[in-house]
Amino acid sequence: MKIKRIYRLGTLALLAAAFSACSFLDTDPQIIPDEGYYNSEKKLIYGLAGVYGVLNSEALYGHYYSLQIANADDLCYFNNYNNGESRPDRYNHSAGTTVIYDAWSKLYEGIKNANRYIEAVEKTNIDPEELSVDIGLYIAEARFLRAYYHFLLAQAWGDVPLRVKATTSPNPNDVQMAATPQEQILKWCADEIEATIPDLYETVENTPSRVSQTVAQGILARVYLFMAGETVKEIEGLSKKEMYNRAAYWANQVIISNKHDLNDSYEEVFINMIRDQYDTQYHESMWEAEFLGDRTSATNWTNGRIGDLIGLRSQSGLTNYSEWACNYSYGYYNGSYTLWQLYWTEDRTADEASDATKITDVRQEWNLPGYNFRGLNNQKITYKNKEGVSVTRYLKQAQSMYKTPWLYNNGFATPDIEGLDQTIADAFDPADLVYDPTIMCAIRNAGKWRRETVYEKQMSAKSLYTTINFPILRYADVLLMYAEAINEYAGAPDDQAKEAIRKIRRRAGIKTDESQLSDYRSFRDLVRNERGRELAFEGLRKWDLIRWGIFVEKMHNAGTNAPTENKYHNVSYTNYLAANYANVAARHIYLPIPTKELAVNHALKQNSLW
Known part of the structure; x- marks a missing residue:
């Protein structure tokens, strides 16, 4: 393995891209300098960073697009039942929802940067002998990214403006552009991506x-x-x-x-x-x-909230962060009961299903683990041990420092309970327990993006x-x-x-x-x-x-697919899931064109049903 390196394309350029303006036509021109700037390979890479940089914004893969827009499906749901905001992952959003506008404008910022970069690099007079690779590589990468950003737009919004020329802000005529039909955008994307392939890196280094x-x-x-x-x-x-x-x-x-x-x-x-x-x-x-x-x-800047908003919940009033076994996480996204059933019901052969205590699919164990890091402390528990004898024991576990198993009526979802204090009188012994891996299976945090410190660098303070x-x-x-x-x-x-x-x-x-x-x-x-x-x-x-x-059908099915046994779920979570997914209708196949965009681009029309 090797640590991530400079091919992330210039930290300073990404920093500049992080501070975007309100309109995709008004982004700081220093990100993609004009013709004449690209006279060295260093500057070519620096400029290309402005094209790649929007991927790493909070508006796209750092949070808004990757989680709120793209990740609320029949297998994953936003679980903060105290939240009443207008959000795409609650399907109560509107054309005025900020998250939708920010993702839209960030994608068009990337397109604008790509257009300006392509046009400037095509006009450069740099000596090919001064480059380690053909200059066509840089142009091909920018063209690919421009097509990819258009693909994300057409996939999520349907008919959108196709912008393949650099705009000259603040010329108002550049803002006015009608939408191109989705199928034409997609065909253009396919043709454009295919055209770039011969000029891209052959190796995967x-x-x-x-x-x-x-x-x-x-x-x-x-x-x-x-x-x-x-x-x-x-x-x-x-x-x-x-x-x-x-x-x-x-x-x-x-x-x-x-x-x-x-x-x-x-x-x-x-x-x-x-x-x-x-x-x-x-x-x-x-x-x-x-x-x-x-x-x-x-x-040391970043726009990523992967692991913080989606991951294993890890919260506590304790502030000795250096001792935590999992860095701070809200754990706002859960795997649905439908996802659990894909692993546990839909895909277990007869001999696998005969053992009700064994998880056979490693993806289930990683994605929907039987624990998070909420913390247990001085909890009294009465249960029947392996000999069938009823015993009363005590759990003492510092908050958010160790794995916290999902519990129901003194039943545990996992036998591996680390960090318990065995020195106290009548301490709980995990070896006594017959565990049930299905406990609270419908409300488990999305474990794929956990912040366990055995993997992630230890933080010294709460970091979002x-x-x-x-x-x-x-x-x-x-x-x-x-x-x-x-x-x-x-x-x-x-x-x-x-x-x-x-x-x-x-x-x-x-x-x-x-x-x-x-x-x-x-x-x-x-x-x-x-x-x-x-x-x-x-x-x-x-x-x-x-x-x-099958989007609307599957979303409604997931919303009503609640377990009948209480040990599988918590009513607050599952009712919240049901209410949010009941909002889903045919109009949610596409996102609405942002209100702010319609206000400046009068050639655009709102999507049908919005």
Whole structure:
């Protein structure tokens, strides 16, 4: 492993990008200097940082887009039942919701920066002998990012303005631009990304911080899959079947490159992101939004709240932070009962299901652990031990310093309870316990982005911003995209698609019922469920449900899918989930065009149903 390095493209440029203006046309021009500036490789990299930099903003992968907009799906929900705000993850948002405007304007800031950079670099007279790579690489990266930002806009908002030329702020005529139909935007994105592939890095040495050929190929597969979806209109001369064919082709290009593989350990994929390290062995994490610091100083800045807002809850009145086993986290997002069932009910073979105390899927154990770090202290507990004898014991555990198991009526969700004080009279002994791994399974924190200090650098104080990266593309997703696309194109899975699914499931430690690989319908259902199990909390599920044409249905089902037994859930959480998901309607397939944008761009019209 190696620590993240300068290929994050210039800390100072990212800092400049963090302080954005109110309009995407008014961003500080120092981020992307004009023609004549790019006379050295250092300056080329510095300028490119302004194009990449928006990925690392709080408005995009640091928080607003990655969590509030993209991560509220049938498997993940916002759990703060005391919160009454207008939020996309509560589906009570409007065109005036700040989060939606900030994400919109940040994406167009990235597009504006890309346009200015491309035009300036194309005019530079720099001597090619002074460069370590062809200047076309820098232009290709900027073009790719410009297309990717347009893809995110079209995916979330539908019809949006297509901006491929640098604007000349504050010229008001540059603001006025009507929306281009979604299907045309997506087709342009696909063509543009494909055109950049020959000029991008062939190696994966600089990934996951920069875009390589295989990253572009994987994202291109994602674009074509979305284009083939139920909500996108037909494109003349390009059938849905052909789009599935192209998605399969580009995913396969990644596979046959042999530059990526699955990490033997599912957990380590995310531990690497928490540790602030690159995986240079497997390169499973192909592209990440990177976060550099914790805001303890102006030179240690970050916009990332991954692990803080989504992670294992770790809060306490104690302030001896250096002793905590998990850094401070609100833990505002839980895995739903629907996600639990994907692991526990939908995917256990008969022999696996026969042992009600054993979790077989390592992804379930990592993503929905039986503990967080709320803290227990001097708690009295009465229970029956393994001999069936009723005993009364005491738990003494310093708050937020050790794992806190989920409890119900003196039952524990995990047998591994560390940090208990065994010196007190009648101390609890975990060895006495027959534990139940299903306790509170419907309200567990999203464990994928935990801030346990065994992985994350120890903080000396409460820190709301983290260095934890967020994955944009993983090789596991590429395998799943290939499997889905070839099944949709051919009407049945081929041998490579079947093996892709087996490979992912072998890594998870679970068996595969071969009958699920035998026909189109069974394989389609298996792939869809496998995407949920593998990619939960990574901001992809919502768009999957939308392109499959089942978004509203699945969201309503998740809202009403409450366990019947009290040991599985807490009514406050599940009622809040149900109320939020009851808000979901057909109009939520697209976000509303922000009110502020409509106020300045009179050529735009609000999305239907908003």
